[in-house]
Amino acid sequence: MPAKRSPARRPTMKDIARRAGVSESAVSFALNGRPGVSEVTRERVRRVAEQLGWRPSTAARALSGEGAATVGLVLARPADTLGVDSFFLQLVSGIQEVLAERHLGLLFQVVEDVPDECAVYRRWWAEHRVDGVLVVDPRTDDPRPDLLDELGLPAVVIGGAPDERHSGLSTVWADDAGAMASVVEGLYALGHRRIVHIAGLSGLAHTERRIRTLRAEARRRGLTGVESITTDYSDAEGAAVTRRVLDSAAPPTALIYDNDVMALAGVATATELGFSVPADVSVVAWEDSALCRMVRPWLSALSRDTMEFGRTAACELTALLDGGPARTVRVPVPRLIERESTGAARGA
């Protein structure tokens, strides 16, 4: 029962060749579906390989120009910020699903900031480690697309804006603008006129898109008590900002939070301050998760299929690796799930 210490050598193509009585090249042809071997030989080689439990060495493959069979994903977030965030694991989970199918590995790294992230790309590229990368949290004035383009590393930007300037980059994006517009429309219909958007990290492309759209929608309707305030996504800042805006002379009647964590913290804070949700103030969370059904009132939230988002991104990347053209694909607009935290504005 205690396992024996067997050195357990991995079989190589040479072993297969010997056992099958053919040359190594024949084995290579056979196993890769290339012409140059008869069907019966091919089958025999396949059987031997199978029986020996052979798997190609990625190192050797990579070295002979086939690529590393690996894609990279780096997360640039200060370590403590990535605590309670369902988004990433879900996304990764979706990504994996399609990568696993193709036997592609996922090299994962978390770093502090974007410059570090760029350094990682350079290193991965120089070390031949990855065939392509998935870029998350695109920013306004992002240096990463230029870098990846320069390195010739295929990439798909997740959540970016459509980008025609970079030939090797695909983009998978959600229509934040449309979602924001529909949320504002809904709140407006409920009588809300003073709306505060507790946004995420300033500089993130989607944050800025949401802010711009909110502003535009407000202007279009002649609303003046509308603003966006950026945060670091943490519950602490979410609570602090909530406290601040509710403490003002003319507090907002609706709050839009850029993630579920802040929304939760916001509701708790509002309640503490004596505001009743949704009677005094409506709350909507941008990002749905179990959290939203874990407090009363249940949070109305913008929901989207994050795993599917990941799957789509991974598909685009594999397409790129197969030599396909860069594309821009839009995933469905997040839908607003109305639960208990939104209601008519007081006095409307």
Add this chain to the structure above:
Amino acid sequence: MPAKRSPARRPTMKDIARRAGVSESAVSFALNGRPGVSEVTRERVRRVAEQLGWRPSTAARALSGEGAATVGLVLARPADTLGVDSFFLQLVSGIQEVLAERHLGLLFQVVEDVPDECAVYRRWWAEHRVDGVLVVDPRTDDPRPDLLDELGLPAVVIGGAPDERHSGLSTVWADDAGAMASVVEGLYALGHRRIVHIAGLSGLAHTERRIRTLRAEARRRGLTGVESITTDYSDAEGAAVTRRVLDSAAPPTALIYDNDVMALAGVATATELGFSVPADVSVVAWEDSALCRMVRPWLSALSRDTMEFGRTAACELTALLDGGPARTVRVPVPRLIERESTGAARGA
């Protein structure tokens, strides 16, 4: 501004050799700190390499027997279970910190179950992809240690019990038993006699350890209204079990939840049923996170430094890769942070 399509060839040792006017082997010696070159040559080679931006190709390195400079981590959880869980990203974050220092990559994969996980290990091993792995969520009767031992793949088990049977495996573990004992002791001191433990996944080593300890502590004190109920860690099951136990004739006065998500769901459920926390029922969460301070009452929780846990594990693995002996190291016992959700038992 639109990036130019430069093929951007990676420099190789041959390039360095040419520029420095020495042989490739000299370059190798110089760059790897091996004897056989003079100091001045070594320095010259280093400068040329630097200036060319050279980085060793991991593929080539791996092929010539140096290992893949990569460690693996696979997460065996049904995709939807890993939603709201701060634990993993934190752990990974800590792991990365020490891996990055040594320029080791982290190959990451999420799969459905343990058999799939084993298949991944076999594949990684056969494909020469990783030099070692980190194993999480050890189980009772776990097939993984035997497998890894057989493959000769260095590994550290995170959260396992000490294990002397496997020579290549290190273990990093937290003293769940001690923590459980202290929690029970605290609750007992507050007058609690009927305690229910809403546990995590049955079959996980630490789940079983906690359950065993709880039972032992109860017996020692002659308590009869004490039990553990296993769940899938989800808020849904947490809520369901809470509802069930509180609905009984003699409901418990204290609840111990194996994660923060279930604890939160539990508090919400209890409140809904008309139980006041902590007046009617005390709640403690096993695993502290921002969540615990996001609802009122704030949750008392067992807190530990998860990033540090990850760091420790990664250190052990690098030690193993350096040829060190397998070890068993214990991380600090989780500390109970008393917040608002625990109090004296009613009538005590």
Add this chain to the structure above:
DNA sequence: CAGCCGTACTAAAGCGCTTTAGGCTGCTTC
């Protein structure tokens, strides 16, 4: 001054795979 040794370096093989350039059959074609 032959013989020896240590230092600084080079040549070449090998890791496991892909791929190009042949080689050898046996068949058609004029």
Add this chain to the structure above:
DNA sequence: GAAGCAGCCTAAAGCGCTTTAGTACGGCTG
């Protein structure tokens, strides 16, 4: 009946690195 041509297969080079074996040279010894 010789040239041409498939079809099937092998030999060998090459990917970028490490490592072993070997060479050249200067200085030491006896």
